[in-house]
Each structure stands twice: as structure tokens, then as C-alpha cells.
Amino acid sequence: MIRKERAMERENFYSQLEQKPSSKTFFQLKNLGNNKNSVTQVIRHEEKDITCPDEQREVLAKTENVLLQYSLPSIDELLIFLPTKIKWKQSVRHAINTFWSNKFRSLSREKSTLTRLCTDIINIGEIHPVWKTATEIPGDTKKAITKARILTGTYLLQATKAKFNIGSTDPICPLCKLEEENLLHFLTRCPSLEGVRRTFYAPLKQAVINKIGIDQWKTNFQNRETLSQLIVDCRKLVGSILPNDNIFLNMVETISRNLCDKLHQQRLTQINSLS
Numbered sequence: 001m002i003r004k005e006r007a008m009e010r011e012n013f014y015s016q017l018e019q020k021p022s023s024k025t026f027f028q029l030k031n032l033g034n035n036k037n038s039v040t041q042v043i044r045h046e047e048k049d050i051t052c053p054d055e056q057r058e059v060l061a062k063t064e065n066v067l068l069q070y071s072l073p074s075i076d077e078l079l080i081f082l083p084t085k086i087k088w089k090q091s092v093r094h095a096i097n098t099f100w101s102n103k104f105r106s107l108s109r110e111k112s113t114l115t116r117l118c119t120d121i122i123n124i125g126e127i128h129p130v131w132k133t134a135t136e137i138p139g140d141t142k143k144a145i146t147k148a149r150i151l152t153g154t155y156l157l158q159a160t161k162a163k164f165n166i167g168s169t170d171p172i173c174p175l176c177k178l179e180e181e182n183l184l185h186f187l188t189r190c191p192s193l194e195g196v197r198r199t200f201y202a203p204l205k206q207a208v209i210n211k212i213g214i215d216q217w218k219t220n221f222q223n224r225e226t227l228s229q230l231i232v233d234c235r236k237l238v239g240s241i242l243p244n245d246n247i248f249l250n251m252v253e254t255i256s257r258n259l260c261d262k263l264h265q266q267r268l269t270q271i272n273s274l275s
């Protein structure tokens, strides 16, 4: 009977861990039982048996720190509720992915290059829609690479080059020479890219109008910054302007990947013809 209760406690413990890995959960559960008889005499660490007490303390301290960092149960707690190998692997993977996903989100908020990237949907261990919506055809992969650069602020335009190479790079658009060549100019304003833009922008506009209606389109997307956001990462507009409809959002992602690639190709062709 006691064994059965223990087994149930352990099951509860791991289901809580999977759903919400917090140290609070473990400390609560730790109080359910205390095994005072457990004595560690030999520690197996990195394929070696450690018997020296000082070395043992060092290994245990390091291990405790790692467990604490990922909000996993402490060594004492694990001695009380020893998980199965499969459960432990699942728990560790979940704890590590959650930790790094949260870390990435908090760090990305400080990076100006990532302002247009929707970080809420990014989870470590999951494929981003920019790759998920691309087929394995080489041409599609190339388009996704260009789109990923635009998404992460690493697509090099004159304004970006000038920012990192002050004095020797002209930030003005080499194609139209009218204004600074930043992402907004490249995606929505440059008159030299207008022909390509008009052709490949039409299906994007139509898809969004079909979903939210012409009035909402006019209200929101006359603003060039919002329009750029739609092209770069439509998921950042979910809730405020767009519905949380995965099929629709993936369609917008696919169309915008095509639009970005055509603008990129046209820009390269025109730059090459200048030299």
C-alpha cells in the first residue's frame, strides 16, 4: 500500500514537473518524505567513481547548481523520488528548453536588430515558421535564408553597413539615391523596386483583405511601419490586427518570403548593373 502511494506521489510529482517546472513544486513535494538513511559513499561522475569526500562535495555542489539553474529537483529530492530514465530525460529536456526559451526572449528584447521578430512564438527545440513553411526545394531554402536574415536584422542594406562602418559607407539607397536605404525603404518605399514590389505584393494584400476585410486593411496598413512588420513577421501583429489562425499566418509567411526574395533579387541585379 505504501509503495502504491509512493508510486502515485511520484507520478504526480513528474506530471507537475512536466507542466510547470518550478522549484516551489519540488520543495513542496520534498516535504512529503525525508529519507534520512540515504548515504552517498561513491559518486559515479563522467565515467569515474569518486570516493574522495572533497571531490564528492565539489561534484555535488556543481550538480546542485545545474539542477537549481534549470529548476529541476535537488539531489536530496531525487533520492526520495527517483524517476525512471525516460521520465528524467523528458523532464530535463523540458526544463532546459524552457530555461533557454525564456533566456532568449529576455535577451532579444534588448537587441535593436530583433525588434521586428516575434519572439513570443520562439521555443528552443521547435522549428520557426520561416523554415517550417519552406519546402526542401533548394530555391525555397535560399528564399528562407534571405527571409531569416531580414527577420533577424542581419540582411545588409546601406544603412546597416553605414552604422557599423561610419564614415566610409554611404547610407543612401544606391538604386534611387533618394533616402537612406533601411529595411522600411527596401520593403515598402524604394521606387526602383516598385515594379517587382507591385507584382508580388498584390497576393499578400489580397490574402490579408480576405481575412480581415478592406476597412481593417486601410486602417492599419497605410502605415509603412505596420506594413513592414506584416512582411517581416506577421505573427507580431496577432491579437492587435491579425487573428491567431496558423494556416492563414503560414500563408502570409510563404507569400512574404516570395516577395522578399524577389525584392532581394531585383536589388542585386540593379546593383550589379551599376558597377
Ligand SMILES: [Zn+2]
Pocket (backbone or CB within 6 Å): 173, 174, 175, 176, 177, 178, 179, 181, 185, 189, 190, 191, 192
Ligand atoms: Zn531606393
